[in-house]
Amino acid sequence: MHQTPPTVPLPGPAVPRRPRTSFYAAVGCLSVIAGLLLGVGGFFGVRALQDGGSTPVVDGEGRAESTDGTPPAEEPTVLDKTPAGADSAVPLGSTFPLRSTALGGEVEVTVTEVDWDATEEIHEANSFNEEPREGNRYLLLTVEGAYHGDGFDGIGAGNWANVTYVAQDGTEYARSYRVTPGHDELIGQRGVAEDGGFLAEFCFEVPAGLEAGGHFVFDDVVRDVDAGAWVDAV
Known part of the structure; x- marks a missing residue:
């Protein structure tokens, strides 16, 4: 008995793929931003742990000041003249x-x-x-x-x-x-x-x-x- 071969659908027109350059660029930008945020946050987190809230830091004019708002203790000094008053x-x-x-x-x-x-x-x-x-x-x-x-x-x-x-x-x-x-x-x-x-x-x-x-x-x-x-x- 003669059998009819199965019908195979013809391939349709090829769908063009979207270029992924913009996707990778977006992912890259997001990675850079996240890295910057993590880096800055980590830096201040480490400084906060190191400072303990009271370790003197140096302000923009090179003067030491405490992170809790109190002035740091002055360092001992050697004088060649008697201080008065x-x-x-x-x-x-x-x-x-x-x-x-x-x-x-x-x-x-x-x-x-x-x-x-x-x-x-x-x-x-x-x-x-x-x-x-x-x-x-x-x-x-x-x-x-x-x-x-x-x-x-x-x-x-x-x-x-x-x-x-x-x-x-x-x-x-x-x-x-x-x-x-x-x-x-x-x-x-x-x-x-x-x-x-x-x-x-x-x-x-x-x-x-x-x-x-x-x-x-x-x-x-x-x-x-x-x-x-x-x-x-x-």
Whole structure:
């Protein structure tokens, strides 16, 4: 029996393909934009993590400022002239010269440390030290000095400088004469080394609730905070 072969449909006209150049160009542009956004976002994200919200950054004029709006702490410096007055206050850790009439020479002063609650240390230094009054505590200022003169007078060494603590509210606290951890029976502080170096400690009695801050003021003989050398307490 004769079979009719299956009918195969004739191919229709070819449909032209659209060029994909514009598609690839669009994808490329989107990739570039996404890369830029990710790069910029990642940069600021890393900076935010590194800064922690408080690390000083440098503004357009090259000045350091804090990201939380507070000014950064100044770096300690070395001065060849004694700073005078509150407007010339120097950062904690700075070194400056101070004339000492008691020692008959000049002392290079470096304020190295502030212990804001040294009550226990003062008591352990000497059990005969007076306890601070009720509601008060002792703070302890440590100073490294380098003496330049003809001879270190052991008798006057304990009072080689007047030091006053001026709190943030302007209240002045005079030195409390207590035996300190670095006390030496001869001069009231650790002995002077051959190069003239020595360590001195100054005790102050302050209210227990007093916040850290303010300034320490150094002068020679007369207690004159307005003309003394001011050092940041923190």
